[in-house]
Amino acid sequence: MEKINQDKGLGSDMWWKRLLRIVIVLGGFWMVFNLFFSTIYPIATYVREDVKEKVAQNGGKYLSIKEIPIEFQLAVISTEDRRFYSHPGFDLRGIGRALYVNLEQGPSQGGSTITQQLIRNTILRQERSVERKAKELALAFALETQMSKREILELYLNAIYFGDGAYGAEQAAQTYFGKPLAELSYPEWTLLAGLPNAPSAYNPYVAYDLAKKRQREVLMNLVETKRLTEKEALDYLEAPLHFAKSGG
Structure with missing residues (x-):
C-alpha cells in the first residue's frame, strides 16, 4: 500500500513538472515573440509610418x-x-x-x-x-x-x-x-x-x-x-x- 501511495505521489510530481516546463517554454516563446516584433x-x-506616408503622398x-x-x-x-x-x-x-x-x-x-x-x-x-x-x-x-x-x-x-x-x-x-x-x-x-x-x-x-x-x-x-x-x-x-x- 505504501509503495502504491509513493507511485501516486511520484505521478503527481511528474504532472506538475511537465506543466511547469510547458509554462516556461510558452513564456519564453512569448518573450522572444514580443521582443522580435517590438525591437528587431x-x-x-x-x-504607422506607412499609413502616414500614404496619407501625405495622396x-x-x-x-x-x-x-x-x-x-x-x-x-x-x-x-x-x-x-x-x-x-x-x-x-x-x-x-x-x-x-x-x-x-x-x-x-x-x-x-x-x-x-x-x-x-x-x-x-x-x-x-x-x-x-x-x-x-x-x-x-x-x-x-x-x-x-x-x-x-x-x-x-x-x-x-x-x-x-x-x-x-x-x-x-x-x-x-x-x-x-x-x-x-x-x-x-x-x-x-x-x-x-x-x-x-x-x-x-x-x-x-x-x-x-x-x-x-x-x-x-x-x-x-x-x-x-x-x-x-x-x-x-x-x-x-x-x-x-x-x-x-x-
Missing part, C-alpha cells in the same frame, strides 16, 4: 480616432469586422464562414479582419497566395500584441481605399460629398462605410444602384448589431444624397 522588426512603427488629411465620428466607426465595424474588439487579429469564425460560402457559391468572401486588411494595405503586397495569407495572419496577430484596437482602427480608416482616388475616410468624404467626414449625415456615413469592400464596384459616381444596394447592407448590419432600428435604417436609406459632383 517593430511592426507597429512600420505600419494629399489627404490624417484623422485621430477622436476626430472620426463614432457613428462611422460603428458602421464600418458592423460591416467589415463585427468581432473586431474581441478577436486577436484574425477571426476563425469569419474564416470558416468565408470558406463555406466560397465552396457553396464560388469565391466571394475573404474572411479578413480589419487588422488583416491593414497589414495587407501597408507592409504586405496585394497578391493572392497561400504563403501571403499565412504571413498576413501571423503579422495581424503580431500587430495586435503591439498596438491597441483603437489605434489599429484609426490607421485602417486613414489608409483604406474608398475608390475614385480617395484613400482614407477624410479624403473619401471630400471626394464624394465635398465636406469633412465630421460634417456628414448618417446616410452619407453609411454609404461610405460600404465602399472599402469593393471600391471600384460600389463607386456611386459610376454604379449608383450598386452603391445604394451596398448602403442597404451596411444599414441592415447596424440593425443586426442593434445600433439602429429597422425603421431608422429604412429612413436613412430613403434620405437623399447630395454628391460633390454629378454622376451619383
